[in-house]
Amino acid sequence: MKDNNDFKKGMRVTLKGDAFVTVKFEPRTSETEAYVNRLVDELELISPNDRPTTKQKYVRCVSDVVVATMSSTSGLICWPRDNHSLRNKAYGRDIAEDVYQALLGKGLIKLVQKGRRGLSAVYRIDRSIAVDGLSFKEHGIGPVIEVRAEKQKVYWTPNQPKGRILSLTQFDGLWQPLERDVRAINEVMQLHPLTAPDGRQWASCRRIFNDGRLDRGGRLYGGWQSEKAKDRLSFKIDSEPVCEIDIKGSFLFIANALTGSNVNLGSDPYQRIQFVREGDPSKRNLAKRLVSSMMSNPNELTRFPTGDTKNEFGRIIPVKEQYNLPASSKVTDYTNQIIRAFPFLKDVRGSSGQLMYIESTVIVDALLALAEGKVAVPAYPVHDCLLCKESDEAQVISALKESMMNKVGSEPVLDIEYENGKSKIVLPKE
Template sequence: MAHPVIVRGKRQFWDQEDKGKKLPIIKTDPAYIAAAEQVNRINAYMAPQQITGCKHDGFIRIFNHGDQDGFAYNMGGRLYSKASGVSYQNMEKHHRHDMRINGEPVVELDIRASFLTILYAQRGIAPDPSIDPYTFGLIPRAVIKAWIAMTLGYDRFHSNWSDETVEKLGGEGIDLRKEYPIDIVRAAVIDEHPILHGWPNSTVRWQNLQYLESSAIIDAVEVLGLRHGITALPLHDALLVQRSNIDTASEILADTFREHIGVVPVFKIKDRWPEKRK
């Protein structure tokens, strides 16, 4: 691929439309060369694989905050699927019923509470498989997960629920603004996870967490493909793999996560896709 890596600047607005300004790249930078070569190796392996039931025309890796001090291809950095249409990463979940890798149905290997796990790992705390970090008290799991996701994608505590989150949970029968005021949810989550108390003043931000996560994911994709002949499609904090390969994929992703983050995450395996919302 001619342009396997893209660098974007810091977002100016906190919404999904603002991706950050695309920045020029110095292609002699060793960090750029290493990132681009890895993406090209992955794309070369993927090219002859039969991926059906979705759109996928190769990967690009997008780094963020390229105009900020300290940028060294170490912020953001997820793999994004290029597609002539809606890619497998952006398709509605119920359509994954139809996805096949080399003729076999896919399952999703999901990292539970990925960003939160990385935050705890930086304090030397490994996740407890018996404890769901999103389940405690009387607040629904989906509400707690939504607050943590909103917070770790921002640089301070939100004063209101986002319209997108309200709409999403409204589809699950939850009236966020009426039933779960954000200040009450914030207090409950911080009481359970004191590590989040100082988030507004933290030197760690979403782009740092995402870089660590993406490095583990991308290395796993490369190792699975080039060393084991197993096709794994990255889904940000998860992998889509053939059902018959789930054990090997779990083992390799555990290894790469440990290498980059220092702990083994808790995995969830999803093979029952939701029905289309009516």
């Protein structure tokens, strides 16, 4: 892997970390605790006058670094250590910086790409610190509600830095009930962790609102969401196999219902679009990209959105090239077909934040209903779908349908996938 000063065929190589250091872990077992304590001592992080609580902060910070190292296949990680990222967390910037400098001094970490607008700094971590047999758990310390400042005019603009985290004091009286909801969901997760085949576990989420408002965005985020969909289906809850229950065409369904259009979306809404029906399978992904951009942009699209795939030299592949579109094609050649299929999209331009908020309330309410039932049912959100035990499938379907009826007034089509590659569609009641 080349660093940021290397060039290949005259093209600057952009590195990308495949794991983030996140503030959430501590040792699960006594063996792991002994190992992390030994590593803290070897890094000479503790002085004789330090309080036990200070050592605990170093242990948690080192644990976070080790977990990121375990998760990385390339040895390249990202590690946000600014005050913005560490506000009100289990440890602050001073602890994180001490650990970084200690690792740097021992030659265990190296900065290989400086951060710049829209891109995080990338570090190469010595993978020897992630020895076999380690086991960590989430400590649940820190805020579970975040409100981020407005960062851009439309949601689809690529490579934009996240909005800064705002103080919750300006939302006093409004954010506390939202926090109680997420903590109730996390309590069930703590009792029923989501476990990967390699032993990694997740057991908490947080809710992030956008644009400096409590009615924009609001999705639940957790570490399992960065895993590939096919890999998530190999996870277990209480040692039982899981399935993933997806709201089919979530934004389209919500927009269709709220505008009163009552378009029959069918079991796969994107098949209504001519270029999807008549094209290769990749054209469905193109349609999803364009629909997302149309919902995010307050104005009619006049050009293709920026591509979301890079080539081997780190160059973003243009959408036309990515989807093998004719060089002479215009974005309106495709958006006009989309409008014919979904005429209600003309009424929801620039509304991604609002639609995401409605979708998030559907998911949160379904999770609360499952958490507060006679027997708590654990489920893990992945934006517009829920990951749950196969044995809980019927209850999760019922909770999603009821929540969607309450929020939108209509039942969605649900798509369920299983580890064995099988899937099924659950249609609304007639």
